[in-house]
Amino acid sequence: MEYFEDIEVGAKSSFGSYEVARDEVVEFAAKFDPQPFHLSDEAAAQTHFGRLSASGWHTCAMMMAMMAEQFEKNDHKGLGSPGIDELRWLKPVFPGDTLRCEREILEKTPSRSRPEMGSFRSRMTVFNQKDEPVMTFISIGLVQRRLPG
Template structure:
């Protein structure tokens, strides 16, 4: 199990592989972000996007999937998250793109009020298959501390 004490400021990780499909882009947009440029080739052609693009919120959801898969792979003692900061969508994500994540730990803090846990602060960048950054954010993860021996 990977506990709070196992995380080091400055450490980096690269993980994930998420293939964006047209069907999923349309399904997500239909349910949660039904703007025309996420649903119609014709409408998207008249915008900055040029063609159907994934909702930024869909990009967040795909990123969350890669984060959870990585947490499970690392066997992290994760406890969820109180939120994120500085979310930016830098480039459109299109059907056919393949996404991946790079993370850097920028802070590790034991909790002042809950001695059995703490938090990691991470700078996340999501890249497409051309190594172009498409999204950045600062995420906060809650993590258990190592139990006393």
């Protein structure tokens, strides 16, 4: 189990593997980000992307799927998140790419008002199969503390 006390500042981890499927790219875009370069090969060919690319918001969702799987695997005692900072999409994500995540813990703070929890900030980076960073952001997480005794 991973509690607040188990999180170490400076710790790095690498996890996840997510293969980006063309049908999923189009389906997500049709519902949430219906811009032509996310929906049509022909339209995308006329843009700086050069071909169909995933929505940045879809990249966030794929990352979240990998992170949730990792938290479940480690029995992480997460309590949600109040948000993220510094979200950047660095490179387009294309169908056929395989994504993975890296996390580095930047800081952690016990809650002053809620002794049963603490928070931590981590830099999350998503890479493609060429080890090129495609997205980065600062994650703020809330996590349960061990109860005394």
